[in-house]
Amino acid sequence: MKRTWLPLxxxxxxxxxxxxxTLNPRQVPSPLxxxxxxxxxxxRLDQPSRTFTQKEMLGSVWVLNVxxxxxxxxxxEHPVVTELAKSVPVVGLNYKDAREDALPWLARNGDxxxxxxxxxxxxxxxxxxxxxxxxxxxxxxxGVIRYKHIGxxxxxxxxxxxxxxxxxxxxx
Amino acid sequence: MGRFVIIFCLWAGAATAAEDxxxxxxxxxxxxxCLVCQNQTLAESNAPLAVDLRNxxxxxxANGASEREVREYMVARYGDFVLYKPPxxxxxxxxxxxxxxxxxxxxxxxxxxxxxxxxxxxxxSSAERERVAKLLE
Numbered sequence: 139m140k141r142t143w144l145p146l147x148x149x150x151x152x153x154x155x156x157x158x159x160t161l162n163p164r165q166v167p168s169p170l171x172x173x174x175x176x177x178x179x180x181x182r183l184d185q186p187s188r189t190f191t192q193k194e195m196l197g198s199v200w201v202l203n204v205x206x207x208x209x210x211x212x213x214x215e216h217p218v219v220t221e222l223a224k225s226v227p228v229v230g231l232n233y234k235d236a237r238e239d240a241l242p243w244l245a246r247n248g249d250x251x252x253x254x255x256x257x258x259x260x261x262x263x264x265x266x267x268x269x270x271x272x273x274x275x276x277x278x279x280x281g282v283i284r285y286k287h288i289g290x291x292x293x294x295x296x297x298x299x300x301x302x303x304x305x306x307x308x309x310x
Numbered sequence: 311m312g313r314f315v316i317i318f319c320l321w322a323g324a325a326t327a328a329e330d331x332x333x334x335x336x337x338x339x340x341x342x343x344c345l346v347c348q349n350q351t352l353a354e355s356n357a358p359l360a361v362d363l364r365n366x367x368x369x370x371x372a373n374g375a376s377e378r379e380v381r382e383y384m385v386a387r388y389g390d391f392v393l394y395k396p397p398x399x400x401x402x403x404x405x406x407x408x409x410x411x412x413x414x415x416x417x418x419x420x421x422x423x424x425x426x427x428x429x430x431x432x433x434x435s436s437a438e439r440e441r442v443a444k445l446l447e
Binding site (some may be wrong): 142147151163164167168169170234259261264265266267269270302 | 345346348358359362363377385386387388389390391412415419
């Protein structure tokens with residue numbers, strides 16, 4: 139009895155630690171899921187004199203994508219964002235960038251965004267708990283954050299997570 | 311002279327206030343995790359985000375926020391993970407109690423093993439005794 143119990147306990151401990159090793163410590167669960175998207179009013183990237191606030195998106199399901207021209211993974215995910223933007227409005231949050239770098243970046247790689255806002259100091263990004271660009275948020279009609287993806291979007295995440303979620307939110 | 315003294319006092323007062331703010335910012339930054347280089351505190355890390363967050367801590371303390379309010383501000387955005395000493399609650403119970411549970415289990419096993427009666431030493435037959443005696447000669 140005791141002889142079987144002890145190795146079993148040991149194996150359970152090894153299994154627990156093993157599972158821990160497969161988890162990605164970079165994927166910190168966001169406390170913002172299920173909460174209202176933090177409010178902001180920021181100048182537009184393309185027209186500094188005009189501002190945009192998240193309130194303008196109330197009533198539709200939309201995606202907020204944090205990007206910067208200095209961020210290589212943003213370029214990696216750019217085709218995925220471009221594809222995603224065909225089915226859901228995507229607003230860009232241009233993070234700690236310079237207009238003279240960001241605008242040519244969009245001209246070079248295509249601009250899938252409905253518009254981008256310009257967060258030069260990264261102050262709004264802190265409100266959104268951004269710590270690794272790119273990050274992507276799905277926000278529902280009532281302005282509640284429903285999903286957050288950290289790091290570059292992959293076609294799998296876009297197709298298996300984001301697209302069904304957007305569909306579900308629109309249906310509900 | 312009087313004017314000089316007043317200016318000096320104001321300057322000295324401002325200097326100690328700034329020093330105090332530096333100390334409080336540094337102390338709080340020691341408790342907060344840098345989200346970019348996760349095994350460093352905000353105080354140790356030079357990642358751009360850590361610099362921004364240190365500035366946030368400083369700015370908020372300067373505006374009269376308490377340490378607790380700044381901690382809450384960080385947790386609201388980055389979760390308990392940002393605290394090097396997360397609060398004790400259901401989701402962190404295993405983290406806080408796990409090591410003690412393992413230690414307790416170890417002690418229980420050890421005590422049980424030590425208390426187990428030892429098997430009596432096998433008695434030697436007379437033939438074996440003779441053999442031992444010969445070998446020891």
